[in-house]
Amino acid sequence: MNYWPLAGIAIVVVGFALRFNPLLVVVSAALVTGVLAGLDLLAVIEALGKAFNDNRYISVTWIILPVIGLLERYGLQQRARAVIEGMRGATMGKLLVAYLAFRQLASALGMKDIGGHPQAVRPLVAPMAEAAAVKTHGDLSDEARDEVKAMAAATDNVGLFFGEDIFFAIASILLIQGVMESAGYPLSPLQLSLWAIPTAICAFVIHAGRILAFDRRLGRAAK
C-alpha cells in the first residue's frame, strides 16, 4: 500500500503546531496529498477548486454580521451586561450552566440554530458571562476575561455537540444510519438517537462541574 498520501496529514499537524497561517497549511496539505497519491498537480488544483466551490454554503452564514454589528452599534453588548448586573445572585457559573442546559435541550429538540458563535456567544453569552464574573469577583485581568469568554464559547460547543444527536432527523444520525444500512444493519434513526442520551448526561455533568470549578478558581485568584 502507498502510505505517502499521509504526508499531507503530517503537514497539517506540523503546520498548525508551528503556527503558520492555517489557510496556507491547509492548501499546501491538499496539494501535497493529491500529488503524492499520484494525481496530476493541475488535477489537484481543479479538485480543490471544485470542492471549495461546492462548499460555499458554509461561508454564507457571515451575512448575519451586518445585523449583529448594527445592534452592537446601538449597545447590544452593553445591554446584555446590564441585564446580568440587574439580576440578583447571577454568577458566571450559574449563567453558563443554565446556558449549557438550554443549548443541549434546544439542540435535542432540533433547534440547533438557536445559539452559535456569531449569533449568540459574541453578542450575548460572552458579555453576560464576563459581566457576571466581574460582578462576583471584582475587576479581572485581561487574561482572566479571555478565559471567561473562551469558556462561554466552549459551553456553546459542548451543548451543541452533545445535544444535537438526540434529535433523530440530523445529518450525523442519518450518516450513521446510511453507513450501517449499507453494511447490512438496518436501524431506525430513533434507535440511534436514544443512545446519544447517556453521553449527553455525562457531558452535562462533566462540563457543568468544570464551569463551577472555574468560577470558584477565578474567585480565589481575584482575592
Next chain:
Amino acid sequence: MITYEWLYVLAGAAFAVWAALSLKDGRWGNAAFWGLLAASFLLGSHLSDLANGVLVLALVAIAGFGGLKRSDPPTTTPAERQAHAARLGNRLFLPALVVPLTAVAGTLLYNYTPLGQTGLFEARRETLILFGIGVLAALAAAMAWLRPPLLAPAEEGRRLIDSIGWAAVLPQMLAALGAVFAAAGVGEIIGGVAGGIIPEGSVFVTVVVYAAGMALFTMITGNAFAAFPVMATAIGIPLLIQADGGNPAVIGAVGMLAGFCGTLLTPMAANFNIVPAALLELKDQNAVIRQQIGTAVPLWVCNVLIIYVGAFWLWH
C-alpha cells in the same frame, strides 16, 4: 423555487460591498481578498474547476502573506453605546432573535405543514435559506427602527468580518481539503493501519482503538463525519459488530460521539474552535480548545465505557 444560488448572490453582494469599502479605505489586501470571495460567490457556478482552483490559491496567497488587516470603520463610542442601550432597553434583543426564530419556526412549518408541498425551497435546503430570509427581515426591522446612516450596517459588518479575517474562509477550505483527502484515499489507508494494530480476542481493547481512532481521525480532518465511515468500515462493523457480536446502534451512535470529543480538541474544527477565538478577539488562538480539554478527555472515557457496557454487557 428558491435555491442556494440565491443565497450565493446575497453573500456575494455582501462581500462585494465590503471589498468596495476596503478599497475606499485604502486597504488593498482586504479589498482583494473580499473581492475574490465575492467573485467566488457571484460567478463560481459558471467558472471552470481550474479557475475556481486558481481563485483559491490567490485567496490563500493574500492571507498567507499577511495581506489582511483589521479595520476601524467609524462607529459609536462606548459612552454612546451605553446611552443607546439604556434608552432602547431589552427591545435590542428582538432583531437578533428574529434570525434563529425564522430559521427554526420556518423549518418546522415547512416540514410539518402542507407548506412543504409547495416546493418553494430547494429540497433539504430550507433551513439555511430561511436563515437568509431571517437576516434580511432582521436587517430591515433594525434599519426601520433605529434609523442609522444608510452605510452603517455595511461598515459595522466590515468591522466584524475584518476582525475575523482569514478565519472566515477556513471552514470552507477545510471542507475542500476533506474532498482532496477522500480523492487521495487517505481514509482507506488510516482504516488499514488502525485495523492492523488490534490484538485478537480483546473486546475492550478493540472498543478503545475504535473510539481512539474516531477521536484522532476527527482531530486530523476536523470533522467527525469524515472519520465515521472510515472507522466504522475498518473496525466498528467487521470487528465489534460481526466478530464480537456488539449492538450496532450503540457502536454507531456512541462511536460518532467519541469523534465529537475529538472535535473539541482540534484547530482543524475551525468553525467551532478558531472562528470563535477570532470573533471574541481573544489573544490566544487556541483559548477555546484549552477550555475544552478538561471536558473532552473524561467524556471520551465515558464514551468508551458506554460502548463497552451498552453494546456488549447489556446486549448479551
